[in-house]
Every structure is written in C-alpha cells, then in structure tokens.
Amino acid sequence: MRNPTGRQLRFGTELRKLRERAGLTATEAGQLMGIKQAQISNMEAGRVGVSAERVRALACHYDCSDQALVQALGDMTTERARGWWEEYRDILPAGLLDLAELEHHARRLRTAVTVHIPGLFQTTDYAREIFRQAVPDLAPPDVEHRVSFRIKRQAVLYRDRPTPQQVIIHEAALRMRFGGTQVTRGQLTYLLDMSEREHVAIHVIPFAAGTFAGSGQSVYYAEGPVPQLDTVNLDQSHGPVFLDAEAQLSKYRVTLDRLEAAALTVEESRKFIHTILKDL
Known part of the structure; x- marks a missing residue:
C-alpha cells in the first residue's frame, strides 16, 4: 500500500x-x-x-x-478511504494533505494567529499574496496549486454539518495590508460575513490588551472525538508540525483558553473589525 x-x-x-x-x-x-x-x-x-x-x-x-x-x-478503522486531497498527492507536500485530512475529521477546530488571517478564512486574493511571499520562491503554477488547495480546505465550513470553529485573531493580523487596500478590504469583509455563521466564533485581541499567552506563534488545535485524539498543528516555514503527546495537548489547551480570556467577545470583535474596515 x-x-x-x-x-x-x-x-x-x-x-x-x-x-x-x-x-x-x-x-x-x-x-x-x-x-x-x-x-x-x-x-x-x-x-x-x-x-x-x-x-x-x-x-x-x-x-x-x-x-x-x-x-x-x-x-x-472505517475511515481509510482517501479524500479529495489525494488529487494533490504528487503536487503538494504530504504534510499539507495530512492537515486537510485532520480538518476533515475534526469535531471542533480552534486557531490563534497574530499576523495572518487563518487559512480557512482567507480569500483567494489574500491567500495568493501569502504564497507569493514563500521562501524559497514558488513558481506561479505552484502558487495556484496551493491557493486552490487552501480554498478547497474551506469545505469544512460549508458542508451539511459544518465543523465548529473558534478563531482568535490579533489586531495586527487585521491591520496588515497584504496585497494592498483592496485585497485587505475584501478579506475583512469576508471575515465579517463568516463571523455571522452560527458555527463560527471569531475573537479579536486588540493592541490594548498588551501581552498575552502564545503571542510568539500561531496555534491550530483540532479536537477529536475524545481528548486523547486531539492534535495540535504548528505552522512552520518548512511545513506543518503535528503534536499529540498528552503534555503538549494540555499545554496548548491552556494557552488557547488564556488567549480567549484576553480577547474581546464575539460581538465586540465583530464591531472592532467593522471599525478597522471603515478606516481603510
């Protein structure tokens, strides 16, 4: 096999x-x-x-x-069938395919980022700009492969039983103008639209919050059917890194809980994003 x-x-x-x-x-x-x-x-x-x-x-x-x-x-044991991501098997790194598989089966997804909008909530134009800045440089066809793959991953947001999402975003990520003002405006508008969905909870940590746990890294936490099957994904420049040791899972659960405590409520966050969008 x-x-x-x-x-x-x-x-x-x-x-x-x-x-x-x-x-x-x-x-x-x-x-x-x-x-x-x-x-x-x-x-x-x-x-x-x-x-x-x-x-x-x-x-x-x-x-x-x-x-x-x-x-x-x-x-x-009944879930060994290959998913849609297999069409990218010989095109993209295996770690990205594993990430899509992880998202597909997760019971809930929690993510915290400080500079980028989370991948599952990126627009096509925003994602393309991110991949154009990859090191080493990606050839134009490779950029497009990664963009299409990222957009297809967003299917977990739209299926009949969408995966619940908790997203914690720092104000810095909202104010970064990747691709210029027009791309940023489209990205923030899309983020606001997604925040209205019942299964999506978006929290913003404003600059005024000061220091907070996990400020130096992004964290992506996929909950399994039982806590022992949870997985943490750390997005590194060389590719995704997956953690599943009990002590690691416990550490990142606490980190995300503290991040949520430092962030604005869902409604306050939505108003905050509206304010930033108006300033563009």
Whole structure:
C-alpha cells in the first residue's frame, strides 16, 4: 500500500500507546492475539488496515477500560478511504494533505494567529499574496496549486454539518495590508460575513490588551472525538508540525483558553473589525 497518511499513523500510534501502558512488547501482544509480532508492528505503523473487532480485542488484552477511546479508535478503522486531497498527492507536500485530512475529521477546530488571517478564512486574493511571499520562491503554477488547495480546505465550513470553529485573531493580523487596500478590504469583509455563521466564533485581541499567552506563534488545535485524539498543528516555514503527546495537548489547551480570556467577545470583535474596515 501507499505510505500511511497522518491519520493512519496517528491511529497506529494510539494502538502502540495502549500496548505500552499495558507493559507488553509487540511480541507478547502478538502471542495474545495469535498473530505474528510483525503484524502488530505493521498495525502500529499504520501500514495495514485494522477492523473495529480487532481494536476491541486488542483493548481487551491491553486492559483498556476507556470505552470512549476504544469506540473512537474503532470508528477510525472505517475511515481509510482517501479524500479529495489525494488529487494533490504528487503536487503538494504530504504534510499539507495530512492537515486537510485532520480538518476533515475534526469535531471542533480552534486557531490563534497574530499576523495572518487563518487559512480557512482567507480569500483567494489574500491567500495568493501569502504564497507569493514563500521562501524559497514558488513558481506561479505552484502558487495556484496551493491557493486552490487552501480554498478547497474551506469545505469544512460549508458542508451539511459544518465543523465548529473558534478563531482568535490579533489586531495586527487585521491591520496588515497584504496585497494592498483592496485585497485587505475584501478579506475583512469576508471575515465579517463568516463571523455571522452560527458555527463560527471569531475573537479579536486588540493592541490594548498588551501581552498575552502564545503571542510568539500561531496555534491550530483540532479536537477529536475524545481528548486523547486531539492534535495540535504548528505552522512552520518548512511545513506543518503535528503534536499529540498528552503534555503538549494540555499545554496548548491552556494557552488557547488564556488567549480567549484576553480577547474581546464575539460581538465586540465583530464591531472592532467593522471599525478597522471603515478606516481603510
């Protein structure tokens, strides 16, 4: 099979965590299941499909009593179908495809940014300007591939059951005129339109708020069906970085909670964006 996707790797990692918490080696787990150690290793590496029944059997042998986690892992076994992002498999870095897959399956998305408008809320013109500033320079066709990919990711905002979004944006991001006044005006107008959607909560941190947690980085937090399956994405210049260790998840949950506390309410934020738009 092809190299496993980020979601398949995460599934395997969670199986390995269950085994290690039980104090079992892969060989011992294989003996309990009546299969070879190599098969356990392949499951934990995300290289082979695993049925929900096998997940439950493994959980039983591993003495895992967290039924919500077992159910969530079992549900993941039915989701190995490749999504729309696969058409970009040989065009874009694999990490971007993993990000789209993560968003597609997330139960809720939380993001905090200080300079850019979050990707899922960017207009085509705004996104194009961002990608034109990439280092090293992207060829025009590559810029367009990334723009179209970013816009297609926004499908999670428009499907029948859209993914709830909490967005925390610093005033600096609202005042940056990427692409000039016209592009910025279109971007802020679109952001205001999105803020009216029931499943979108946009909060602004004004300059007047002073210092705040996580000011030096953007944070993208995807909630899974259970907290153990949450994922943090840090957007780096070399590509997305995914974090899922329990201590890391806890740290970024607290960071986002503090950011929300420092920000204006949803209604206050909407009025604040209106004020900036009028000044353009």
